[in-house]
Amino acid sequence: MKVLFVDGTIIGNKTGAVLDTVETYVKESGSAIEVERMNFADYEHQFVDGRPSAQYNADMQRLIKKFEEADGYIIATPIFQGSIPGVLKNAFDMLHPHAMRYKPVSIVANGGTYQHHLVVENQLKPILDYFRCLVTPNYVYTHAGHFDQDNRIIDEDVHNRLRELVRVFEKYTEMSKGLANDMLDEK
Ligand SMILES: Cc1cc2nc3c(=O)[nH]c(=O)nc-3n(C[C@H](O)[C@H](O)[C@H](O)COP(=O)(O)O)c2cc1C
DSSP states (O other): OEEEEEEOOSSOSHHHHHHHHHHHHHHHHTOSOEEEEEEGGGSOOOOOOSOOGGGSOHHHHHHHHHHHHOSEEEEEEEOBTTBOOHHHHHHHHHSOTTTTTTOEEEEEEEESSSTTTTHIIIIIHHHHHHTTOEEOSOOEEEEGGGBOTTSOBOOHHHHHHHHHHHHHHHHHHHHHTTHHHHHHHTO
């Protein structure tokens, strides 16, 4: 079970720090999940403009392939202008509508303030619903006050919610077995 940990921004460090913490809890749980990290900051992004996918640069083709090959996803997003970053939406636009179908997804999000926690509910979840992902009901939203100066999470409640997220995500990986593979034949 290969799970792609997507840091969906090219700016900032906190979403990456949250992903690191999720990875720690996955390892502690002793599950069979194999973590693969995708940091958008390491990719040279191109806008989706309708060309065949083979004509995008090597990074975009690598991005598409990793999404297609993964069995599940932890998606980390910052909140930008009351929404998700354009680079994350652009990455979703790169994908075939079946690429994430019936695969489990958990979301972690970080904003500068507490006010935008429902962005996940109103904007990111509908995109993942379009892809027919198995989105776990629990997601974790952090804001600047949950971190120390070195971007370590200092809020115990956030840690507990991340542990819970891992626990539920692992159950969703079980549920997706068979379902997601069946879809590959229809691609
Ligand atoms: C262009 C831009 C727009 C932003 N818009 C919002 C916003 O609407 N709401 C919010 O809570 N935080 C907003 N932020 C703060 C980011 O969510 C925050 O910087 C991000 O989660 C990463 O934190 P870090 O840069 O300290 O690592 C914005 C940041 C940037 C760069």
